[in-house]
Amino acid sequence: MNIDAIRAAAKRIDGQARRTPLLSSPFLDEIAGRRVLIKPECLQHTGSFKFRGAWSAVSNLGDNARKAGVIAFSSGNHAQGVALAAASHGTTAVIIMPDDAPTLKIENTKALGAEVILYDRENTNREALGAEIANSRGLTLIKPFDNADVIAGQGTVGLEIAEDAKALGITHADVTVCCGGGGLTSGIATALAADAPDMVTRPVEPAGFDDVARSQASGQIEKNPSQSGSICDAILTQQAGDLTFPIIKELCGPAIVVTDDEALKAMAHAFERLKVVAEPGGAVGLAAALFHPDALNHDTVIAVISGGNVDAPMFARALATLT
Known part of the structure; x- marks a missing residue:
């Protein structure tokens, strides 16, 4: 960087x-x-x-990767940022969120057009889950901070x-x-x-x-x-x-x-x-x-x-x- x-x-x-x-x-x-x-x-x-980093990442994808869609994991703020950035670029977003995330953040992410998948924060490795779904669906993983x-x-x-x-x-x-x-x-x-x-x-x-x-x-x-x-x-x-x-x-x-x-x-x-x-x-x-x-x-x-x-x-x- x-x-x-x-x-x-x-x-x-x-x-x-x-x-x-x-x-x-x-x-x-x-x-x-x-x-x-x-x-x-x-x-x-x-x-x-989080909207800043989400827009920066989605806007810098190649056309084919952006068209295929993106995936992210987040407790809620990166989730909403990626959901809005993806929607604004005309593509889809899958967001993996902990099931104990604030209801407001979960509902807002859905309202922005993202598919939300909930997971158990204590017993599930979100990075592994994100990588698995990204690979199976051909999505680009946008990590919340290590990107x-x-x-x-x-x-x-x-x-x-x-x-x-x-x-x-x-x-x-x-x-x-x-x-x-x-x-x-x-x-x-x-x-x-x-x-x-x-x-x-x-x-x-x-x-x-x-x-x-x-x-x-x-x-x-x-x-x-x-x-x-x-x-x-x-x-x-x-x-x-x-x-x-x-x-x-x-x-x-x-x-x-x-x-x-x-x-x-x-x-x-x-x-x-x-x-x-x-x-x-x-x-x-x-x-x-x-x-x-x-x-x-x-x-x-x-x-x-x-x-x-x-x-x-x-x-x-x-x-x-x-x-």
Whole structure:
């Protein structure tokens, strides 16, 4: 992965993906004890940054591969991104989703025209299942993070952060990014290394699923013992990718680990102060910015809210933390 690939992806998604702004609130600054800027990718098509990588990947397929159709596995955000990108290109999508994924994400994926196949997250290897179906049906597998075109598409978030921060006179910042498999994190890190080298990309993970933090410490890819047990469903992966981790290892600062309760409180603050709706996994970057001041090294933190596909009961649970 390099900056040229990200710039090429930016050209492919130009006019397709929304350019999301940098938002601020003095109330969030006060909680964090520093300047906080929010990159709300929850405002992106399908409610998350995943549309960027999905469009980048589908649009870069050859004509025959695109016509044959695509397949992906996802807990919901990559699912919706691929479903919409495929439909927009006039092709079909098969999406493999865990049976405990939020109902909203499953129904939205179906509504976008995809065929949804559910699986048991704990007892089924989704990569093996995806490869089996791809081979039997002649489909192209678009992995949620370990795919060069997907990483390049997610890296366009970093290009926008660098450009918009520069316009605000910001050159030094911690950039906190939700991290599951590492596609968004590695893409942003690559973009910032080129366009804003004094900014530091910081992976953020939910407690109990800190494989990237442990991988950074050991120097090799570590696995999570479980793939369920946190409300942050969007970033519950077994491990970082073979493509993403080397980038994280080289370019990112130390990962930050937040609790589910901190994610819920961050969701509540985002809504109360900015009227931005975040899902738990999408809010962990903001949680790190607000509640882990000692882990940050700069006077400014840019937190990416990566998604907002949250069921009403979970959102109500988050808002209840304000009372």
